[in-house]
Amino acid sequence: MTGFYRDGFCRTGPEDRGLHTVCCQVTQPFLDYLALQGNDLITPRPEYDFAGLTEGDRWCVCVRSWAQAYAAGCASPVLLKACHISVLEFVDLESLKAHAVKD
Numbered sequence: 001m002t003g004f005y006r007d008g009f010c011r012t013g014p015e016d017r018g019l020h021t022v023c024c025q026v027t028q029p030f031l032d033y034l035a036l037q038g039n040d041l042i043t044p045r046p047e048y049d050f051a052g053l054t055e056g057d058r059w060c061v062c063v064r065s066w067a068q069a070y071a072a073g074c075a076s077p078v079l080l081k082a083c084h085i086s087v088l089e090f091v092d093l094e095s096l097k098a099h100a101v102k103d
Contacts, residue, residue: 023082030076
């Protein structure tokens with residue numbers, strides 16, 4: 001179950017210091033980039049009931065992490081309707097649209 005609150009939504013609140021507000025369909029290059037930055041979303045962490053992500057999974061990621069991956073040329077596709085509106089405080093809508101999942 002994704003989201004900071006593990007409720008399936010990319011909601012945020014005062015406890016969410018990382019702002020897990022971008023709903024991604026992760027790619028391997030994106031996961032590899034995050035791992036190199038110290039944010040390993042690949043390795044399972046059973047103590048947190050986290051199975052690890054693989055390419056194609058959908059997950060709420062930190063907006064700053066997504067923006068850094070975007071700047072590095074390896075941003076994953078996003079599900080626009082599932083992103084929190086506050087994402088627009090950090091990333092412009094055109095950049096998000098350019099990476100939108102085409103259903």
